[in-house]
Amino acid sequence: MADQKDLPHDSGPAGGWGSMKGISQIFGETWPAGGGVRSLAKMNKPKGVMCVSCAWPKPANYSAFEFCENGAKATMWELTKARCTPAFWQDDAHTVTALRDWKDHDLEKTGRLTHPLRYNAETDRYVAVSWEDAFAAIGTTLQSIDREAAVFYASGHAGLEASYLYALLARTYGNNNLPQSSNMCHETTSVGLTKVIGSPVGTIVWDDLAETDAFFFFGQNPGTNSPRFLHPMKDLKDRGGKIITFNPVIEQGLVSFVDPQSPTAMLTGKETRISDQYHQLKAGGDVAAILGLCKCVVEADDAAKAAGKAEVIDHGFVKQHTTGFDEFIDSCRDASWAEIEQESGLTEAALREAGDVYIAAEKVIGVYGMGLTQHTHGALNIAMLVNLLLLRGNIGRPGAGCCPVRGHSNVQGQRTVGIAEKVKLVPLDKLKALFDFDPPTKDGMNIVEAVEGLFAGKVRAFVSLGGNLVRAVPDQKRMEAAWAAQDLTVMVSTKLNRSHLFPARQAYILPCLGRFERDEQATGNQSITTEDSFSMISASIGHTAPVSGMVRSELAIVTGIAKAAVAPAAGLKWDEWTANYALVRDLIEHTYPDDFRDYNARMYEAGGFYRGNGAHERIWKTPEGRAVFTTPGQLNSLGFQDAPGRYRLITMRSNDQFNTTIYGYSDRLRGLEGSRDIVLMSPEDIEERGFRDGQIVALVTDVDDGQDRRLGGLTLTAYKLPRGTIASYYPECNVLVPIGHHDQLSKTPASKSVPVRVEAG
Template identity: 80%
Template sequence: MTDQRDLPHSPGPAGGWGSLKGIARIFGESWSSPASLATLGQLNKPKGVMCVSCAWPKPANYAAFEFCENGAKATLWELTSARSTPAFWADERHTVTALRDWADHDLEKTGRLTHPLRYDAASDRYVEVTWDEAFAGIGAALKPLEPNDAVFYASGHAGLEASYLYALLARAFGTNNLPQSSNMCHETTSVGLTKVIGSPVGTIVWDDLAKADAFFFFGQNPGTNSPRFLHPLKEAKERGAKIVTFNPIIEQGLVSFVDPQSPAAMLTGKATKISDQYHQLKAGGDIAVLLGMCKCVVEADDAATTAGQAEIIDHAFVAEHTTGFDAFIAQCRAADWAEIAHESGLTEAAIRDAAQVYIEAERVIGVYGMGLTQHAHGSLNVAMLVNLLLLRGNIGRPGAGCCPVRGHSNVQGQRTVGIAEKAHLVPLDTIDALFDITSPRDDGMNIVEATEGLFAGKVRAFVCLGGNLLRAVPDQQRLEQAWGAQDLTVMVSTKLNRSHLFPGKQAYILPCLGRYEIDAQAGGNQVVTTEDSFSMINGSVGKRAPVSDSVKSELAIVTGIAKAAVAPNDKLRWDDWTADYGLVRDLIERTYPEDFRDYNARMFEPGGFYRGNGAHQRIWKTESGKAVFTTPGALNSVGFQDAPGRYRLMTIRSNDQFNTTIYGYSDRFHGIEGTRDVVLMNPDDIAEAGLHEGQMVRMITDTDDGVDRQLGGLKLTGYRLPRGTIASYYPECNVLVPIGLHDDLSKTPASKSVPVRIVADSV
């Protein structure tokens, strides 16, 4: 057996000089102007701009530099001085087909899009059109379609105002086909948490971070995905809080952190140790770990009761606020430690060590990311974490709760204001009364169903409000083949990406403003608002000159399409709403009065205004009116059987990317430089497979659905991982993820546990 302690996983701590060097490199590579540095100083502050990167909350008592490495990279990348003008397409080398050979990074480096474009099949290029021509063409293509033949997709970027009108556009058109990027990441949270605590989002607020005695992390990586989280974690460690992490791969942000805002730390290089315990479980082993921890809590409570000591389980809370307790603790008592250890990949002793921290902590926050949600039984993962928290009353009181960390700046907020394919989640009667329309009552397609509809030829048009959908969705090669068969594709974008290179029969690229830019409408420079992971609403005011006089705001693009595609209606005041976004906020408040009371007056409150959360107040909006203990029917979340030569592939993200945007090829947190074409694998697995480190290999999806899915040209790299678990980069690995492999409740793709085989590559 290889001693994995000798395997490097990262050259150093999160933060520190590495963070500043990463920002400086992107500043130079994107050719951002010096004025963009002033924009960084305005990030995440009242009357400034809310970062377009992750959805981590904004503290009311903000620091001088309230941004992180990833936020700075996203800002500088968007504020590049490079321009992708219509002249780009005049180069004989720049046909759509030729550009398919370009790397994602190189497509983005062509710069900001400056003019609306239409695909010309005869020349295999995009050509400039006017906005009136674009809107007229889109409307003419949409109107003949049956409403459910069209899909209106949204990434998590657009603000609440544009998102509300986008949902209204779809319903006035006649469909609830409103999938959103959360379908691919945290829909498991929305569905899973709603089932067990009645809330589709996390239950904590900012003040809880400073009151928690312990944090338990499951499948979340703050170093790459939410670096500003590292500051409250550092403060928590300084006051004695404990942090326990479960993740198959070592994520440096949860190992150690040098605070870039501390001159002393920067001068000395002194790092804060983040995790007190770091447990590398198997991919998909979380259910077993959580059951084992709950078993320890039940055993400790039984022993305390027998000895006449203070109870460990909060029985008063359980009796008043929960259901399903007796069946669950019976399963905990009956659970076999050998099975738990086998399914988790951890020893009984390791799980007991983690459980002891939980037992001794008065207030606990459970933190998780896509390492918990993106499995075939991801909803059960979420329910099991809730079980653990419920045992000691760790939901709905100060310093305790459930904390899913969302990845995109407004991905949570778009759902809040109506971008949802499930009809029952939206107050359709209110919307119909406001606008004199008849919204459809049947559920629309989520992203899995929409992709399957494309494969079947049933979806004939896709409108995308942001994003790089063809890169983000599983079964990428199949999707690229099906995408071009549509009658219409529309992409609202800031830069070129791979999704533009597979145009439908009619195809448009519509360039939009960035959040940092002045959004000048008839009523002046407009405010846009977003919702963060803690359900706080914040306003943003752009101050940079627009990239071009020929770009429009996301809201103006939505209303332009709406006027062309939807029948005239005196109550659909698209022009008025474009002139004054405050009128849209009034509509949101009328539609959701409990969440958006005094909306326009409160949007610049420091830290944002709280729209509320029932579970935070121990109001359980479940079928039973109580929080639900879930008895698990499985001990792992992968949805397939292990077999010789079959590995569990987990997709990972680089320190040098945000979602599908690739900033570069320096993943210092994983110790990978200059490439993304790697497979990370336990050295003992490499030897057992008859392979060798540095060998070029190919991954093949190991399913029986008749589809050949392969990804080659990958360098095999020995890495500190559990046996049977391998890792490689998203989104490149999406070609290996079957669209039918998803969470059984939410249909979130199972990108963290894909069954694959590895063979030597002849390439």
């Protein structure tokens, strides 16, 4: 494992005073309105507010401060005093075209949106519009176009109640065009895990974290993306457990941690060393690395049998619960260590060292993030991790399992309640019975298909329930032009973002409440619910004053559009549902009775209530009725070959960022400050190319499809990376990712292995 002092840009441990400083900097940037401290005190607790940042679970035995640096930043950012009123657009410098030169950070710093807005093409500005006029115009346009030409996108923020009605809006309108933000991150999980274990989500529950003997991390960065995970990791180390990490980039949250909730640690600077082994494999090298671990297990099992010792593989579990074992074991035996070393970028000795830990641990949890999902063969990455876990029965028992870490607060839950483009995932028969209509039976568009439809001019209207889609998707420059060519764009938003700056012929920005704000409807202040990464459902109830009397809840905006765009019917009680969200939860329970039993009665349980997971109980909902071993057809997850001058680009987030929201320009945990216009490269690769540290370079996509994709003005920065792997920031690098460069099964963009060239200037 590389020591911290060897890092070219060492910045010290995650957590500690650095975390406190990061929070204070955001406080100074945004100056939150009154109630900010109170909001933090209520976060992730019963009758409080579930964090608007990541989907990390909320423990039943919560601490006094149950939030992390990222959660605090997201809270302060939402509770800002700054307001973007209609007067903003009256400034001579504030045309839509002029604002395209602004940074993402500066757009959001204008503050919370206070009024519904309509784009005026004559003045190139947004102007205030009444809710009634906005809904009427949106409804008229949606009714006038072909039903297949409209798309209803959802980010991972809106609660289960609004999400359920949003899916109902799309289907009563006439299509299943319901792409969602998981299409860009963890759809590979949904498809890949379903194929091999019959569950679209992770298999562990909160108590498993306290019982495991080891975490095996792949492509996940808790220091930046899920800092509350650092506490269970520290607890594991305190009780003598092991953490083995595979990641091309050394991330400080996986190196060391100072617990900010420990007075002793804060006073003394006492660090917990997190990773016992840190393996910097090549981008796209996880298939070979995991195959190497599996080969270690198989060889150890063969040796044990020959010596008459206890088996290493759990053959009883394998025989009872799996299929495909013999073919996979043969592939492990046949794979050469030379091939594994070449494709992974790791040595046989390093992989054997990691394999020894896996074999010695009775209970192992496999943790992963987008470092596994965002590849052309990302689903193979996930299948390989499942192979490793299945060999020793590490799925479906206490302290063991598969743990994908989701990146948005309700991205998993929205899929659970029907925001899905695939009709097989939705109980259409129950919707028909409940609402007396014939739901469309044709699969809708996912994100890739919707963007391709935009490029082809087939998509004419886009409704976005949250998000910043123009900035978030691949092929950004092409997307900007195609987005603006539509008949209608509708953005439900809290702040300005880049998607607003490419308005369609008709464009509306509809401002919504934040999760911390009171949602007063006819029956009082409403609660909303979300689902975390461990399939737990928790309620939130806002307590701060709304930013304006003109903002509406996400649910009320959904029903407002629905009333204007969908023909009235006796079963569609949009006004009643808006008045009382408990009625919507009753509908969800009727539609998904196994997952949401006694929904309204259980939603305030500490830690949330568990909606269940078959694989957690070793119930395999696969066509085979068993968990499936997968024999790899290749030893990397790439969709291209290495070539002279071609690099594997990883896109990554900074410590001052959540998805496309840029809080500032400090990437503290990587020691990078003041700019996002950088590209990281190993010193050896810089020297080999004849470049120099600090030189200005451009990245050019190395794909021959007739499109010129280039990102210039980047400062070349020497960094400890594997040879042939480079890294730069998302979403800026989206201009380099072709829309056709995606996972083969899920169509998740392959943003963790983009073929690029590096050019001077």
